[in-house]
Amino acid sequence: MSDAITIAGVSKRFGSGATAVHALESVDLVVGPGEFVSLIGPSGCGKSTLLRIIADLIPPTQGTVVVADKPVGTARLDQEYGIAFQQAGLLEWRSVRANIELPLQLHGVGRAERRARAMELLELVGLEEFADHHPSQLSGGMQQRVAIARALAPRPALLLMDEPFGALDEMTRERMQAELIRICAETSAAVVFVTHSIPEAVFLSRRVVVMSPRPGRITATVEVPDVVRNEDFREDERFYAAVTEVREALRGRLAAA
């Protein structure tokens, strides 16, 4: 199986002339099939910009991005990825089930098949009994689970997540992380996960990509040992070691800058 994402020499500038913001500078990154990669760094390091370039929501100024062996534009049109943002972004007038069905409906999937897939996903995220509720009746964590189910609806081989748990409290956040691990194991999708929480990045990922701002670039890559991700891992020495390594990578760059 080929790589999920290949990023080569990507730069991004917003604006032009003296006021131009250099958001990304020659970024290279390869994400393997089924691999979980986190992008971490302080605000303004371009991690969200990089995610949006992968999703073809904004174009890069330079460089190429290939998703599932296709240029990003084609990959987006072919629905090669699912995406979730910090805000759940559910449509308030649609039921939970209809929200999950949205991407399928937009791509002409039949009613019965849509419904079956939505129920399957509701079960996956543990919200079966809320199928006919509306988003306003759900808590923030539940809404975010619906948003993840929606992103998974077209069975993408790649999941892009932009701080999806950023607005949740610590307890909900840890529960959602454990759930994401389980969901990823079941779907075997590759994930690019943007976060600014070091423990979150380490707990979830096989690889943590550390970025620094002005201009945004990749400064280090931390490999996390391939162990089972359960609550015990949060108290594991190898977890602490990886957290320290990421923290030092972040701090090292800041001190130098």
Place this chain on the structure above:
Amino acid sequence: MRRLRSAWSAAWPPLAFGVAFLALWEAFVDWRDVEPFVLPKPSVIWEQLTENLDIITRAMWATAQNALVGLAIGVVAGLLMAILAARLRTLDELLTPLSAAVAAIPIVALTPVLNTMFSTTSSIPRRLIVAIVVFFPVFVNTARGLRRIEPVHAELMRSYAAGPWTTTRMVRLPGALPFFFTGLRIASSTAVIAAIVSEYFGGLQKGLGPAITSAAAASAYPRAWAIVVAAIALGLVFYLAAVAAEWLAMPWRRLSVAP
């Protein structure tokens, strides 16, 4: 039970105020011995209303028809234009100033012109006047609702490779509903006022406007007041219908909030 109690606690202050106001009015007319052509008593107006109920309901119905047809035309036109303006920038630049010009049309001046354009037995001029008056609040409010889309929804629809028309249909239009209904609320009671005003400039002798004129001409002032009361009631019916439509159209807005 609690619901009933809260409905009552919301309703009693305006009710009490209304009753007190009518009682004061009645007492004031008695006390100062005011002539009926200056200010009739509420009890006399009520008497006139019940006595002439047949004529008044017929006049109300004639006005209501004009208001309703005009409202429907104006709302549909406002809605369609708003969708086009939100979708196509060049059309927006054309329509927005044009709609402002439509809002500035003095209807008292336009009515006689339309009456000459159509035959004097036609209801079309009155319906057109209502449509013109109603168009603006619906257009402006709906266009504003259609233009604002949450960035997360815009990005989501782009990630789904959804075209602009699909985005309008799936996200912008449902999102603009609260704005549309704000426009409709304003338009609904304005429609009745416009329908009555348009009746004052010749044409058919049907409706609440001519009824008020003929009552006043016959020095039947309490009857004229009774017809004014009927006009207010008609305006309220239109407004409440708009509120009810809003309530029915957006069931998700009356759900209980997150646990």
